[in-house]
Amino acid sequence: MFWRGQRGTLFWLALKTGALTILTLGFYRFWMKTRLRRWYWSAIRPDGLPLEYVGQPVEKLMGFLIAVVVLAFYLGVVNLILMFVSFSLLAAPGAGYALSFVGVIPLWFYARYRARRYVLARTRWRGIRFGVLAGAWGYAMRALVWWLGTIVTLGLLHPKMRFALEKFRIDRTVWGSVQLEQGGSARMLYPHFAHVMIGLFLTLAPLIDAVNAVSGLADASGTGRLFLMLLVGVPWLIYGLVRYDVMGRKVMANAIRTSGAGGGIGFDAAPRTARMVRIVVLGNIARLFGAMIPVLVFTIAIGAVIAASGMDAGVLDSPFDLLMLGNGPVPGWALLGLLGLAYFGTFLMWSVLTHVFLTMPVLRHYVETLTLTGADTVGAVVQRDRDEFAEAEGFAEALDVGAAI
Amino acid sequence: MTTIRVGAAPETYSGKGLYFSGESAEATRAELAVDEAAGTLAMRLPDGTRIDWALASLRRVRDQAGGDLMVLRQADDPVARLVLSATEDQRILLARAPNLHRAPKVDGKRKLFAWAGAAVASVALMIFVLIPLLANNLAAVLPPAGERALGQTTFEQIRTALDDSGLQPVPVCENPEGLAALDKIGETLFPDEVEGFDLTVSVLDHEMVNAFALPGGYVVFFRGLLEAAESPDEVAAVYAHEVGHVVARDPARIALRSAGSIGVLGLLLGDFAGGAVVLFLAERIIQADYSQEAEAAADAFAFDVMNAAGRPASAMADFFDRLRAEYGDEPAIVQHFLAHPAMIDRIEAARAAQPADLDPAPLLSDAEWAALRDVCSD
Numbered sequence: 001m002f003w004r005g006q007r008g009t010l011f012w013l014a015l016k017t018g019a020l021t022i023l024t025l026g027f028y029r030f031w032m033k034t035r036l037r038r039w040y041w042s043a044i045r046p047d048g049l050p051l052e053y054v055g056q057p058v059e060k061l062m063g064f065l066i067a068v069v070v071l072a073f074y075l076g077v078v079n080l081i082l083m084f085v086s087f088s089l090l091a092a093p094g095a096g097y098a099l100s101f102v103g104v105i106p107l108w109f110y111a112r113y114r115a116r117r118y119v120l121a122r123t124r125w126r127g128i129r130f131g132v133l134a135g136a137w138g139y140a141m142r143a144l145v146w147w148l149g150t151i152v153t154l155g156l157l158h159p160k161m162r163f164a165l166e167k168f169r170i171d172r173t174v175w176g177s178v179q180l181e182q183g184g185s186a187r188m189l190y191p192h193f194a195h196v197m198i199g200l201f202l203t204l205a206p207l208i209d210a211v212n213a214v215s216g217l218a219d220a221s222g223t224g225r226l227f228l229m230l231l232v233g234v235p236w237l238i239y240g241l242v243r244y245d246v247m248g249r250k251v252m253a254n255a256i257r258t259s260g261a262g263g264g265i266g267f268d269a270a271p272r273t274a275r276m277v278r279i280v281v282l283g284n285i286a287r288l289f290g291a292m293i294p295v296l297v298f299t300i301a302i303g304a305v306i307a308a309s310g311m312d313a314g315v316l317d318s319p320f321d322l323l324m325l326g327n328g329p330v331p332g333w334a335l336l337g338l339l340g341l342a343y344f345g346t347f348l349m350w351s352v353l354t355h356v357f358l359t360m361p362v363l364r365h366y367v368e369t370l371t372l373t374g375a376d377t378v379g380a381v382v383q384r385d386r387d388e389f390a391e392a393e394g395f396a397e398a399l400d401v402g403a404a405i
Numbered sequence: 406m407t408t409i410r411v412g413a414a415p416e417t418y419s420g421k422g423l424y425f426s427g428e429s430a431e432a433t434r435a436e437l438a439v440d441e442a443a444g445t446l447a448m449r450l451p452d453g454t455r456i457d458w459a460l461a462s463l464r465r466v467r468d469q470a471g472g473d474l475m476v477l478r479q480a481d482d483p484v485a486r487l488v489l490s491a492t493e494d495q496r497i498l499l500a501r502a503p504n505l506h507r508a509p510k511v512d513g514k515r516k517l518f519a520w521a522g523a524a525v526a527s528v529a530l531m532i533f534v535l536i537p538l539l540a541n542n543l544a545a546v547l548p549p550a551g552e553r554a555l556g557q558t559t560f561e562q563i564r565t566a567l568d569d570s571g572l573q574p575v576p577v578c579e580n581p582e583g584l585a586a587l588d589k590i591g592e593t594l595f596p597d598e599v600e601g602f603d604l605t606v607s608v609l610d611h612e613m614v615n616a617f618a619l620p621g622g623y624v625v626f627f628r629g630l631l632e633a634a635e636s637p638d639e640v641a642a643v644y645a646h647e648v649g650h651v652v653a654r655d656p657a658r659i660a661l662r663s664a665g666s667i668g669v670l671g672l673l674l675g676d677f678a679g680g681a682v683v684l685f686l687a688e689r690i691i692q693a694d695y696s697q698e699a700e701a702a703a704d705a706f707a708f709d710v711m712n713a714a715g716r717p718a719s720a721m722a723d724f725f726d727r728l729r730a731e732y733g734d735e736p737a738i739v740q741h742f743l744a745h746p747a748m749i750d751r752i753e754a755a756r757a758a759q760p761a762d763l764d765p766a767p768l769l770s771d772a773e774w775a776a777l778r779d780v781c782s783d
Contacts, residue, residue: 004471013468035468043470049423049432049488050474052466062517065524072524072669076531077539080665084543087551126432127425127486176430262430381430383484 001372003364004050005043007356013039014352022344030060036355037119044367046125047375055122055392063118063392071398078103108399109140113169115396120173121387128176129384135172142168155200159189159248166252176381177261184255192247195240202233242280243273253370262381268371279361287353294345298338305335420494422477424448424456427484435487437494439501446498448487458487463502464509480509531669540661544620544654549601552657553621559660560619567611576781578608578628583780586773587626590641593768594714595648602651606644610781614728616643618650620657628781633728637768637777638720645710646721649703715765719756 017032034057041053079100086095117132124130146161163186170182206226253269420437435448435456445457458479466476466486475495477487489495499505547555564574578584587606595604602622614629624647626640634640650656711718769777 004473006470009470009472038466038468039470042466042468042474042476045471050469050471050476052476052486054483058514058517062520065517065520068524069520069527072527072531076536076665076669079667080536080539080543080661083664084547084551084661087555088546088548089551124484126430127427127484128430379429379431383428386483 002045003367014355018348031057052124059392063394064397066391067394067398106140109143110136111395113139115393118393131174133172159193160186179260181257188251192244199237199240246276264374264377266373270369283357286357290353291350294342298342423488425486460502465505536665544657556619556621556623576610578781580780582776586777618647618656639724642721645707649706
């Protein structure tokens with residue numbers, strides 16, 4: 001597969017749409033998401049032909065409104081009653097918060113599945129629609145049970161859960177007349193998961209030991225050795241997590257089979273863990289430093305003004321005290337505006353640089369290392385009906401569990 | 406430089422594109438030409454079929470990455486696509502198709518407005534009808550221990566929300582002599598216990614001129630109010646008024662209502678302003694947006710308490726008159742009273758009705774009064 005799309009264009013698109021989102025108090029975010037997805041999708045070129053994202057901003061807005069109608073009732077009345085019960089029976093808010101949180105979890109999985117269904121229903125390649133079959137509640141219930149099992153077994157079941165849930169999703173995914181099916185088993189994930197476990201052990205064991213030593217349960221003679229273990233354990237854990245993520249995707253993608261008219265397509269994925277570690281580490285450093293630029297600019301500007309007006313910086317208790325700096329070369333309200341710019345600019349920069357230095361390089365690496373096999377049969381694929389989807393990804397949007405892009 | 410010829414002899418244009426019918430995934434090579442007479446882009450497929458797209462109906466698929474391809478569609482056909490890869494072809498279509506950059510039509514606007522209306526209505530129904538109704542009924546049956554816990558939680562939230570520094574909650578003032586003076590006011594006003602409530606009175610080290618009540622018998626003064634008051638009787642009048650709210654369980658209603666509203670408003674504003682919602686609601690509790698009846702009842706309660714204790718109920722009128730003269734209508738507590746002008750009339754009436762010979766001994770000694778006003782210094 002090819003990737004066609006430069007950081008520069010993505011930067012300006014993300015900056016422009018992000019700024020509009022802030023200026024419209026979040027209203028533009030439905031347009032922002034749509035436009036960014038159009039861009040990302042069109043950069044992905046299986047067999048040289050771009051994917052197309054045809055989702056509409058307006059349907060996202062409507063989906064959000066539908067979710068508001070439904071969730072307003074749930075969040076208002078249910079929260080209020082839970083708080084009341086919690087206070088009257090236990091005289092503490094904790095149980096109420098916990099219960100209302102637990103009550104949202106199934107909804108969370110439901111929303112994730114529905115959001116994936118919406119996005120794929122609005123994705124096309126060679127003019128043919130992708131799609132996901134219904135099954136959001138079944139998915140939510142399975143996810144709940146699997147997560148419970150994973151937590152009870154201290155994470156040991158995670159590969160089994162990952163496989164089962166991914167199989168549930170893939171087995172319900174179609175492209176036109178082509179039906180996908182997840183082959184293989186959770187066994188192919190365990191070799192990669194082992195590195196997470198080793199890293200976790202090397203990190204946690206010395207920490208537990210150190211806590212014991214501090215609390216006098218063990219002697220502190222082995223501290224140096226423990227420190228060494230930590231020095232190995234933490235990088236190993238990071239490597240293990242990335243490897244489990246990347247290699248897991250690889251083996252799962254390679255085990256996907258297709259059937260139906262035009263079926264016979266297969267995947268040959270070859271992403272590299274080392275490359276992904278580099279992207280993640282460098283990307284995080286880049287966005288951290290980049291997001292500090294607006295803060296730095298403001299700090300220097302305000303410092304210069306305070307110095308010029310000969311004012312004692314100690315009198316500034318709150319940002320609004322800037323308004324008192326009236327006699328300087330720059331009026332106070334302008335400084336306050338600058339502070340606002342720095343504040344929102346930091347958020348904006350962070351999200352723009354996340355796109356440019358993390359989302360895009362990660363996606364690009366997966367795309368460039370993926371080969372489509374058996375693509376000569378695709379001419380036989382026929383269209384599927386449009387999946388009308390009134391609520392779009394509204395629930396995911398309202399519950400803040402939207403897709404990464 | 407390439408000249409794009411328009412008008413005379415444009416039929417010489419011929420290009421190539423990939424056509425996708427939207428019915429199958431087959432990519433079909435198409436020979437392109439502009440049919441000047443019909444005003445269409447004519448596509449000739451290898452099997453001889455000719456497909457015509459009106460130039461005016463051509464739309465370019467937007468926000469495409471790479472900049473190498475031009476993907477075309479018709480305004481009213483959602484699936485068929487034509488992909489152009491040659492720069493020359495793209496340039497010619499840019500010149501010839503007049504509406505290339507228009508957004509495809511959005512349908513279902515009426516449905517959108519219907520849902521928008523429904524969303525506004527359901528949120529309004531929740532916040533203004535259902536949640537208050539539920540909160541009022543639940544507040545009446547909340548057991549005392551639960552009400553106290555609710556008050557304690559809300560108190561901590563308010564202390565955090567009011568903090569400007571972002572470091573720690575607004576401190577509670579603890580000067581023992583000042584607190585003793587505050588207790589003395591309480592004992593004068595309420596020699597017997599207030600039925601069903603265990604009063605907890607505190608002072609917050611904050612310059613706001615205000616006081617408020619919280620569920621479960623919490624009465625909270627701001628330092629700013631103690632500094633603005635000129636006599637202990639003025640503080641006592643505010644004290645009695647807030648206890649009036651406690652006894653009527655007004656704060657429990659408001660706190661429960663805000664517990665419900667936080668979820669709904671947080672949902673609407675999304676991740677954009679999680680903290681701002683809490684701040685806003687904390688503000689509302691302090692401003693104590695009680696109904697006119699609730700204010701009248703708290704006032705009546707305060708007058709009774711002041712009269713029974715032999716203190717001048719007119720102190721409240723004096724206090725607010727002076728605050729208005731001094732600060733204008735800005736302090737929250739003045740605003741609060743301005744919302745109910747009838748109450749000021751009633752206070753005036755109370756002042757008139759008060760026995761002219763009422764000349765009580767000072768509520769606090771000068772030393773005690775000074776200590777109270779200094780309660781926030783250690």
